[in-house]
Amino acid sequence: MASVEVVPADLAAAAARLEEAREGVASVRTADDLATVTSALAGAESARAAEELATAWKQRFRAWDTAAQNQIEAMGVSAQAYEEQDGEGATAFNAISPPLGAH
Amino acid sequence: MVTMSQVRSWRPATLGLVADAMVQRRRTLVALQDEMDDGAPPSTWVSESRDAAVASHTTLRESLADLVAEVAQVAAALDIAVDAVTRAQGELDEALGVAAGNGFSVSTTGRVTDNRDTLTDDQEVADRRAIREEIVDKIEQALRNAGHADTSLAAALRSAAGGVDGGTSSLAQAAATGTAGGQRGVLAPPTGGTDHDLNSWWEGLTEDEQATVISEHPEWIGNTDGIPAWARDDANRELIDDYRADLTGQLATAQEAGDKGLSETLTQKLDGLDAVEDTLELGNRQLLLLDITGEDQLMAAIAYGDVDTADHVAVFTPGFTTTVAGDMAGYDSQVANLVEEAAAQSDKYGDGGTVAAVSWLGYEAPQWDNVLDPGSSVASRAPAEAGAGNLASFYNGIDASRDADPHLTALGHSYGSLTTGLALQEQTGVDDAILFGSPGIGTSHVEDLDVSGGHVYRLEARRDVVADVGGLGQFGIDPSYIDGMTGLSTEQGSIGGVDYAESVGHSDYLTRGSMSQHNMASIVAGVPEQTVEGDTRGFGDILSWPLPWTY
Numbered sequence: 001m002a003s004v005e006v007v008p009a010d011l012a013a014a015a016a017r018l019e020e021a022r023e024g025v026a027s028v029r030t031a032d033d034l035a036t037v038t039s040a041l042a043g044a045e046s047a048r049a050a051e052e053l054a055t056a057w058k059q060r061f062r063a064w065d066t067a068a069q070n071q072i073e074a075m076g077v078s079a080q081a082y083e084e085q086d087g088e089g090a091t092a093f094n095a096i097s098p099p100l101g102a103h
Numbered sequence: 104m105v106t107m108s109q110v111r112s113w114r115p116a117t118l119g120l121v122a123d124a125m126v127q128r129r130r131t132l133v134a135l136q137d138e139m140d141d142g143a144p145p146s147t148w149v150s151e152s153r154d155a156a157v158a159s160h161t162t163l164r165e166s167l168a169d170l171v172a173e174v175a176q177v178a179a180a181l182d183i184a185v186d187a188v189t190r191a192q193g194e195l196d197e198a199l200g201v202a203a204g205n206g207f208s209v210s211t212t213g214r215v216t217d218n219r220d221t222l223t224d225d226q227e228v229a230d231r232r233a234i235r236e237e238i239v240d241k242i243e244q245a246l247r248n249a250g251h252a253d254t255s256l257a258a259a260l261r262s263a264a265g266g267v268d269g270g271t272s273s274l275a276q277a278a279a280t281g282t283a284g285g286q287r288g289v290l291a292p293p294t295g296g297t298d299h300d301l302n303s304w305w306e307g308l309t310e311d312e313q314a315t316v317i318s319e320h321p322e323w324i325g326n327t328d329g330i331p332a333w334a335r336d337d338a339n340r341e342l343i344d345d346y347r348a349d350l351t352g353q354l355a356t357a358q359e360a361g362d363k364g365l366s367e368t369l370t371q372k373l374d375g376l377d378a379v380e381d382t383l384e385l386g387n388r389q390l391l392l393l394d395i396t397g398e399d400q401l402m403a404a405i406a407y408g409d410v411d412t413a414d415h416v417a418v419f420t421p422g423f424t425t426t427v428a429g430d431m432a433g434y435d436s437q438v439a440n441l442v443e444e445a446a447a448q449s450d451k452y453g454d455g456g457t458v459a460a461v462s463w464l465g466y467e468a469p470q471w472d473n474v475l476d477p478g479s480s481v482a483s484r485a486p487a488e489a490g491a492g493n494l495a496s497f498y499n500g501i502d503a504s505r506d507a508d509p510h511l512t513a514l515g516h517s518y519g520s521l522t523t524g525l526a527l528q529e530q531t532g533v534d535d536a537i538l539f540g541s542p543g544i545g546t547s548h549v550e551d552l553d554v555s556g557g558h559v560y561r562l563e564a565r566r567d568v569v570a571d572v573g574g575l576g577q578f579g580i581d582p583s584y585i586d587g588m589t590g591l592s593t594e595q596g597s598i599g600g601v602d603y604a605e606s607v608g609h610s611d612y613l614t615r616g617s618m619s620q621h622n623m624a625s626i627v628a629g630v631p632e633q634t635v636e637g638d639t640r641g642f643g644d645i646l647s648w649p650l651p652w653t654y
Binding site for chain 2: 007010011013014015017018019020021024025027028029030033034036037039040041042043044045046048049050052053055056057060061063064067068070071074075078082
């Protein structure tokens with residue numbers, strides 16, 4: 001069983017990496033890029049399709065970002081809860097089993 | 104349907120910047136694989152709530168894979184669209200260039216108008232009409248290609264908008280899935296298109312698409328006039344094995360049925376395929392035609408040299424008893440010698456231009472075993488008339504497939520001179536015509552040929568029985584008596600210190616070192632001033648002297 005210090009640390013590390021991923025995805029402005037298609041192919045069917053795609057992507061990238069943030073936050077909350085729950089357990093554990101060398 | 108003014112307003116270079124940006128976005132997203140993997144709920148975390156966290160992380164990962172696939176699909180589709188639109192605009196510019204260079208106007212809606220004053224000469228009217236049709240065809244196909252580029256890109260964008268499944272594997276795999284999805288279907292060639300239509304269609308395909316057509320649909324282009332020679336060659340070579348398998352299967356069936364005649368025909372076609380492959384193995388050849396569907400014979404055309412780039416191109420059409428199996432190798436060798444001689448003359452006396460020549464066995468030449476068949480006999484015009492249309496189209500296809508027309512010479516021997524003469528009565532880009540050992544060229548008047556005055560030549564060797572009987576059949580009068588044709592010598596002589604041999608009989612005209620070959624090479628090389636004129640008349644020519652009021 002992992003120690004009470006390891007699990008929260010692992011959760012925090014995972015959350016941090018997921019945050020890096022989230023930032024990476026947020027930096028990708030694909031919907032903005034598509035505006036240029038409209039001007040490069042004036043009057044074309046593709047220009048209309050590009051506008052439709054830009055709308056769809058704005059929604060989907062935003063949704064992904066929100067979901068990622070929620071996941072990151074949930075892992076942070078879990079880490080804290082783990083610490084609090086198993087911190088009480090550790091205190092009880094020490095009360096029951098005095099530290100090694102205390103006799 | 105896109106319009107000309109729309110297509111001309113498009114900016115493929117700007118679109119290219121978006122394509123590049125989309126590729127960068129794809130790379131950025133794919134590079135987040137490690138962050139996503141490391142961001143998973145750790146295995147050290149043992150808790151009831153971990154399962155839910157793992158499930159939501161999986162959903163995040165797969166949603167990201169879907170986005171990666173969509174971005175990759177759009178990147179690929181944009182890249183293809185940039186190429187396709189650029190090509191379509193190039194085709195439009197070419198059409199406008201032809202128009203401007205020939206005194207035509209093209210409106211913003213694509214309407215083509217001849218700016219020349221009212222023409223009265225029939226030939227000029229026909230020539231102007233042909234140029235106008237070329238311009239119209241090029242514009243039509245360019246717009247068709249541009250339309251295909253637009254609808255393909257729109258479809259890819261809308262597909263991405265609807266969502267693409269990136270799978271459950273890695274982000275890199277999702278990108279590969281998306282890239283594959285961004286490929287467009289190859290636009291099929293226009294049905295019933297002219298050679299200019301087909302050339303413009305071909306030029307509108309991306310390089311990858313051209314490669315796809317060659318490997319997956321070689322039958323679309325192998326025998327199609329207007330397609331560049333290199334592509335026809337690649338496509339026809341792809342088809343040889345399939346044709347062999349097809350003919351072998353048919354032969355087995357014919358043999359089982361005890362059909363000796365059909366078995367012989369199929370065996371000869373298979374032998375013809377062998378002859379074609381043997382000739383190609385010599386190198387520096389292009390297989391421009393391969394057709395197994397003839398009723399009696401395999402048809403093929405092989406070039407020596409590069410028809411796409413040569414400054415001077417000749418097309419040689421042989422005659423009676425010619426078969427691919429029996430004669431392709433021999434004619435190819437003679438044609439190769441002619442090319443070498445013409446190239447040497449071009450270097451020495453002319454523009455130093457390169458030379459290529461085609462042995463064109465693209466029609467079913469009459470044979471001994473159908474002499475009595477009125478539909479295919481050597482005494483009938485029918486086989487020549489059937490072949491002339493194909494030959495004329497072949498001549499036109501050479502011009503249509505190139506940006507710059509070559510100096511084009513048509514050579515017709517024996518019955519092939521009849522086929523050639525009939526082909527030249529259609530509008531072609533032939534600049535010079537040489538008809539030799541000819542029993543008749545299909546007309547008694549050189550003006551009927553669409554070749555400039557002074558550019559039609561005849562050669563007749565001593566004791567050429569076939570040429571001697573000219574005028575006795577239904578092929579027009581003996582070419583020896585056609586006004587406006589220039590006779591070239593087949594007799595021995597010396598030119599510039601070099602001796603040339605006499606040609607004798609019906610099959611000696613292309614012999615290396617003969618005066619006849621020298622003269623033909625001079626015409627092919629575009630140095631007619633190096634020819635030696637002369638007419639050889641035999642006893643048969645006396646018999647075939649035409650009564651003036653009869654033609």
